[in-house]
Amino acid sequence: MDELLALAFGALLAGGTYLMLARTLLRVAVGLLLLSNAVNIAIFAAGRVLGRIPPLVEPGAQALAAGTANPLPQALILTAIVISFGLTAFSLVLVHAAHRAYGTVDPDALREAEPPGLPAADPAAAAAAEPPTRRPPPTPAAREAA
Amino acid sequence: MTGSLILRTSARLLLVTCVLLSVFILVRGHNEPGGGFIGGLIGALGVIVYALAHGRARTLRMLRADPKSMLGVGLLLALASGALPPLLGISPLLTHQWGDLVLGPVALPLGTTLLFDIGVYLTVAGFALAVVLPFAEE
Amino acid sequence: MPAAAEADLLLVLPLALPLLACALGAVLWRFPMAQRGLTLAAAFALLVAAIALLAHVAARGGPVASQMGGWPAPFGITLVADLLSAALVAAAALVYAAVAVYGCADGPTEREEQLYHPLLSGLMLGVCGAFLAGDVFNLYVWFEVMLIASFGLLAVGGGRAQLDAGVKYLALNMVATTVLLFAVALLYGMTGTLNMADLARRVPEVENRGAVAAVALLFLGAFGMKAAAFPLFYWLPASYHTATPQVGAVFAALLTKVGVYGVFRLFTLVFAGTAEWMPWVLGAVAVATMITGTLGAVAHWDVRRILAFNVIGSVGVMLVGAAVATPLAIAGAVFYVLQDVLVKANLFLVAGAIRRAGGSYALARLGGLWRREPLLGLLFLLPALSLAGLPPLAGFWGKVLLVRSGLEAEAYVIAVAVLVAGLVALYSMLRIWTEAFWKEAPEEAPLAPHRMGAAERWLMLGPAAVLALLTLSLGLWAEPLLAFALAAGEQLTAGREAYLNAVLGGAAAP
Numbered sequence: 030m031d032e033l034l035a036l037a038f039g040a041l042l043a044g045g046t047y048l049m050l051a052r053t054l055l056r057v058a059v060g061l062l063l064l065s066n067a068v069n070i071a072i073f074a075a076g077r078v079l080g081r082i083p084p085l086v087e088p089g090a091q092a093l094a095a096g097t098a099n100p101l102p103q104a105l106i107l108t109a110i111v112i113s114f115g116l117t118a119f120s121l122v123l124v125h126a127a128h129r130a131y132g133t134v135d136p137d138a139l140r141e142a143e144p145p146g147l148p149a150a151d152p153a154a155a156a157a158a159e160p161p162t163r164r165p166p167p168t169p170a171a172r173e174a175a
Numbered sequence: 176m177t178g179s180l181i182l183r184t185s186a187r188l189l190l191v192t193c194v195l196l197s198v199f200i201l202v203r204g205h206n207e208p209g210g211g212f213i214g215g216l217i218g219a220l221g222v223i224v225y226a227l228a229h230g231r232a233r234t235l236r237m238l239r240a241d242p243k244s245m246l247g248v249g250l251l252l253a254l255a256s257g258a259l260p261p262l263l264g265i266s267p268l269l270t271h272q273w274g275d276l277v278l279g280p281v282a283l284p285l286g287t288t289l290l291f292d293i294g295v296y297l298t299v300a301g302f303a304l305a306v307v308l309p310f311a312e313e
Numbered sequence: 314m315p316a317a318a319e320a321d322l323l324l325v326l327p328l329a330l331p332l333l334a335c336a337l338g339a340v341l342w343r344f345p346m347a348q349r350g351l352t353l354a355a356a357f358a359l360l361v362a363a364i365a366l367l368a369h370v371a372a373r374g375g376p377v378a379s380q381m382g383g384w385p386a387p388f389g390i391t392l393v394a395d396l397l398s399a400a401l402v403a404a405a406a407l408v409y410a411a412v413a414v415y416g417c418a419d420g421p422t423e424r425e426e427q428l429y430h431p432l433l434s435g436l437m438l439g440v441c442g443a444f445l446a447g448d449v450f451n452l453y454v455w456f457e458v459m460l461i462a463s464f465g466l467l468a469v470g471g472g473r474a475q476l477d478a479g480v481k482y483l484a485l486n487m488v489a490t491t492v493l494l495f496a497v498a499l500l501y502g503m504t505g506t507l508n509m510a511d512l513a514r515r516v517p518e519v520e521n522r523g524a525v526a527a528v529a530l531l532f533l534g535a536f537g538m539k540a541a542a543f544p545l546f547y548w549l550p551a552s553y554h555t556a557t558p559q560v561g562a563v564f565a566a567l568l569t570k571v572g573v574y575g576v577f578r579l580f581t582l583v584f585a586g587t588a589e590w591m592p593w594v595l596g597a598v599a600v601a602t603m604i605t606g607t608l609g610a611v612a613h614w615d616v617r618r619i620l621a622f623n624v625i626g627s628v629g630v631m632l633v634g635a636a637v638a639t640p641l642a643i644a645g646a647v648f649y650v651l652q653d654v655l656v657k658a659n660l661f662l663v664a665g666a667i668r669r670a671g672g673s674y675a676l677a678r679l680g681g682l683w684r685r686e687p688l689l690g691l692l693f694l695l696p697a698l699s700l701a702g703l704p705p706l707a708g709f710w711g712k713v714l715l716v717r718s719g720l721e722a723e724a725y726v727i728a729v730a731v732l733v734a735g736l737v738a739l740y741s742m743l744r745i746w747t748e749a750f751w752k753e754a755p756e757e758a759p760l761a762p763h764r765m766g767a768a769e770r771w772l773m774l775g776p777a778a779v780l781a782l783l784t785l786s787l788g789l790w791a792e793p794l795l796a797f798a799l800a801a802g803e804q805l806t807a808g809r810e811a812y813l814n815a816v817l818g819g820a821a822a823p
Binding site: 105 | 454460472473476480487490494499501551675
């Protein structure tokens with residue numbers, strides 16, 4: 030069983046890493062999802078695969094029976110799944126929004142927040158090289174109009 | 176109005192099925208596999224299919240409550256389930272209380288865990304909808 | 314009230330208050346003004362609760378722990394506060410309050426209907442939770458709470474630049490998250506426990522020292538990414554400058570500190586003395602972070618970019634404490650972290666006010682602000698000089714302790730690097746000063762100079778003024794905070810047993 034888990038971990042890790050190297054944000058997001066699942070398997074293996082009996086103490090018994098599953102990794106994995114659900118949902122929305130705003134999901138095309146040409150020895154040159162599509166400042170006139 | 180006639184008709188059926196199934200799974204979580212998290216996701220799934228077919232505005236009208244409010248109410252319920260026992264002086268923080276609600280001949284086993292699960296249900300459904308609905312086509 | 318119940322209450326309040334504010338804020342999403350009131354109330358209540366916690370911990374003279382749900386220590390969830398974490402919670406609450414007040418300077422904005430306030434409260438929940446967590450898995454969970462909220466704050470309601478920044482921030486931080494969780498899994502696999510106090514007893518007993526060192530490096534990598542330490546800091550200058558001033562202030566003041574806190578907590582408690590080369594790694598990371606961060610700041614001509622790179626430089630200075638790891642070094646780092654929270658929040662808030670008064674963030678388009686807004690200039694100068702470590706400001710004392718500890722430990726390279734980084738940071742800060750405040754306003758100003766109204770001025774500059782005054786007074790009357798930092802440093806090094814006893818109870822001998 031441990032060998033199988035190790036193989037699954039390796040496969041997911043390799044797949045996730047490969048996808049994250051792609052120049053498409055969607056693939057990066059899926060790659061991150063695979064990576065987090067690889068880690069979930071690692072947690073499962075770290076808790077030792079002991080058995081399949083639910084970890085409940087039988088009436089009258091003082092301790093768990095032999096071959097009882099370790100409940101802690103399951104709780105940890107459940108938490109990790111919930112967190113990766115939230116993060117993945119958010120990253121997919123971000124990719125979608127980026128696609129709508131830029132018309133592409135190539136990370137190399139996203140340069141809006143990047144610094145202008147460096148090194149800039151001259152402040153005026155640096156200011157001129159700033160991307161022009163900044164959010165317009167909330168001018169007093171605009172605020173009064175609103 | 177988006178989506179074909181088939182999608183629109185089946186979306187309504189799916190919505191009802193998903194919401195009923197999600198409530199069943201929520202309650203089943205008391206003693207069997209199930210619970211608020213997957214219940215909330217299944218419920219949100221039904222609503223998202225509905226939004227695919229009918230657009231965002233109509234979905235929001237159908238929901239009556241905004242997903243953001245659902246999220247907030249869910250968090251409040253979950254917080255209350257942990258905070259009520261110590262506030263009432265029964266037991267320490269984050270412990271749960273169980274008991275039977277006796278209604279004539281039936282005794283319904285209830286616990287503050289159910290309150291927590293309902294809170295999780297609303298939070299998860301609210302989060303999923305708040306994330307997805309803004310991207311539904313009109 | 315019995316002592317245990319009081320400790321429980323004090324430890325839970327810093328989590329319960331932001332959670333309550335988050336939930337209520339989401340319910341009230343349609344009413345920006347009600348949400349503002351809620352955020353203000355939550356921020357000041359959190360401040361009071363945090364100061365009460367700090368006083369309690371200081372009065373007890375040792376760490377305070379609380380077992381959630383009554384489950385005893387290595388099995389349940391434990392909240393722990395020692396001097397460092399209690400002080401960080403208090404500093405975080407102060408930043409929260411400052412930002413809440415600053416946010417009232419504008420009329421209701423669209424962002425505020427898009428869960429800005431609940432996300433801010435959620436961020437504070439994650440920050441306070443991470444400071445108070447007693448086990449590594451909960452540390453991870455609070456990190457993620459913080460991360461999700463910060464994604465939301467950065468990208469929700471933003472434009473194209475914010476989306477671009479969000480993508481970069483998200484990608485690297487999600488990798489860091491995955492690495493952190495993997496490190497937690499390996500640690501659990503080796504020791505069978507996640508409670509940090511229990512780990513402190515069991516990790517030295519693990520026979521495979523190489524594996525322990527590898528896990529320690531994984532933790533260092535994950536926390537380092539989140540703290541924006543060399544070499545994985547690229548996400549920070551790519552994203553921080555696109556946030557609004559309030560969000561930028563909270564990010565710069567708190568997010569990287571949580572990563573630094575993680576390094577300090579684990580490397581003093583769990584991985585102390587793991588491998589003899591570990592201090593060298595930490596020292597190299599610290600020096601490289603300091604130098605690259607401050608040099609990056611010098612290359613830029615945009616107020617927020619300069620500040621963002623200086624955030625990285627300061628992270629390097631703090632990591633010196635973990636590298637040298639004598640009580641004196643850790644005390645210096647504690648002092649520096651605490652004043653840096655105030656300074657960074659202050660600088661980003663002032664940057665927002667510069668933008669308001671001068672119409673731009675680009676230094677070429679700014680000028681003449683000293684003549685028009687002398688108070689603003691003063692409020693910029695105080696934290697800027699504290700950042701560079703000039704006396705008599707608070708940053709000076711932190712650097713004095715760090716440099717002295719470096720010299721005592723014969724880590725001369727580190728001591729020199731702290732001084733050089735301070736000089737470079739001073740140069741970058743003085744560039745903002747000369748360009749934005751001192752030189753004449755340029756001909757083609759982007760906006761007609763905007764005179765701030767009285768209410769606007771006080772709501773924007775008031776929080777910055779309080780923070781700047783604190784920085785100044787911590788510099789002039791450094792004695793109490795110095796004593797505090799030395800006590801905190803003592804707790805993190807020689808006082809480890811007290812931490813273990815507070816969490817596990819005196820009976821649980823190894």
